[in-house]
Amino acid sequence: MQEPLLLWTLVGVLAGVALGAALKPAALGPQAIALIGFPGELMLRLLKMLVLPLVSVSMVAGVLSLRHQDDGGDGQRMRRLAHLTAAYYVGSTLLAILVGIFLVVVVHPGRGEPFDHIASGGGDCRQTHAKEVQQAGTHSGPRAGTTDALLNVARQVVPDNIVVAAVNTNVLGLITFSLMFGVALSSLGAAADHLAKQIGVVNAAVQRMVSAALWLSPLGVGSLVAASILRACDLLGTLAALGLWVATVLAGLALFAFALLPLLLWAATGRSPLAVSRQFAASLLLAFGTGSSVAALPAAMQAAKEGGCDEATVDFFLPLGTTVNMNGTALYEATTAIFIAQAHGVRLGPAELLVVAFTASLAAVGAPAIPSAGLVTMLIVLQAVSLDQYAADLAVILAIDWALDRCRTTVNILGDAYGCVLVDHLLQRRPRGGGSGGTGGSKQIPYIQLEMGEAHQLQQPQGQQR
16 A cells, blocks of 8 residues: 555645645635645544544554563563663654754854844744744743643643543543553453454554545645645745754754664664665655644554554554654754754853753653644743743744744654664564564464455464463
8 A cells, every 4th residue: 555655645745835836926815725725634634533543542452462472471572662662762862852952053053143134024924923922822831941841741641531631632641541451451361352352353443444544645735735835924035044044953854864763773673774764655755744743643553564563563652652752843942942042142051951952852742732832842942941032033933834844743753663663673583581572472362453455363372361
C-alpha cells in the first residue's frame, strides 16, 4: 500500500503548492480560502477521530503481546522496551535541543534588530496575529515557567477523568490508562485470554479503518497546503526581515534529521537510513502536508509494521512517541526563544541556556493537549527566562510559522520512525537466556495481525498455560 499512497500524496502536495501559488494574486477572502481548505479539514477530523481508538486499543494489545512474549511471563521484555524507549526519547530530544542552541548561538540571527525592519505588510501580520498571541497568553497563565511546565505534563500523564481526557485529546492520559489496563489484564492469566483475543480483533478493525482513511490524504493534504499558502501574510516581507532566523531553524532541523539521526540509526542497527526513510515516506509527507503528528501517526504505525517491526513494539513506541518525542518542536522552541532574546539585546548566560533547554523539552512534551499549543508552549519558554515582555514578537513569527511548523512536524515523525526501528532492532538483538529475543518460540496470546490487507489470527501454541 505504501508505494501508491506515497505517489498520490506527493501529487497532492505538489498540486496544493501549485493551486496556492496560482490563486495567491487573486487575494481571495477568508470564506473562499476556508472552502479550499475544507476537504483537508474533513480529512484531519477523520484521522483525529480514529487516533483515540487507535492509540488506546493498540497500546493495550501491544502490552498484552509484550507480556506474553516473556519466558515465564516475568515482564523482562516489556521493561527492556520501556527502558530503551525512555532512553531514546530523552537522548534524541536533548540532542535536537543542543543542535538548535549551538547554531543559534554561533549564527546569532538576532543581530540588527530584525523585528524593527518588518515591512508594512509585516505590520499587518502583527495586527492579524496579535489576538492569537493574547488568547494564548490566557492559557499559559500569568507566569508559566519551568515548574508550571513540569506540573502541566504531570497533570496530563495522570488525568482525573478518563472521559475528559478523551474529549480533550489528552493522549498522554489515554496512554497511562491503556498501559495500566493492559498490565492489569495480562496479570489475570488464562482468565483474560478471551477478552485479549477480542481486543486483538478490535485492533485489527481499527487498523482496517485507518488504512481506508489514509487514501483520503492526497486530496486532504493538497487542500491544506493550498489554504495555508493563501492565508500566508506578507511571506516575502517577513522572510526578508527574519530570513537569518528561518535559515538557522531549517539548518538545525536539517542537521538533526539528515546527519545525526541517520548516523545514530546506522551505528546502532547497520540499516540504511535512506531505506528506512523511504519506508516511512508516506507518513512523512502526511506530516508535512497536515502539520500534525497525530494525523501522521496511523500511517507511521502501518509503515513500521509493514517494514517488519514487531507489532507490540510499534503499538507501544509510536503512539507514545507522537506525544512525548517532539524533537523538531523542542529544537524550534529553544532556537526561537534565544533568537528573540538576541533581537532585543538580551544576553543569555549558560544557566539561562540550560533553563531554555529544559523548558523547551518539557513544553514540547505538553504541547499536544494544550489549546493554541504552539503559542502557549513558546510563551512558557519565554517566561522561564523572563522574556515574556517580548511575547508580541510572536505575532510576526506566526506569519511564517505555518511553513516551519510543517518542517518540524516532519522531523518529529522522522525521529519517531528511526527510534521505532532502532528500539525494535535492539530488542531483537538482545535475547534473554533461553529465549529468542523476538516473537518466535515465545508464549503468545491469541493476537490479530494485519498482513497484506488481510486479517490473520496467530495461533496459540499447544499446551500453553498461564
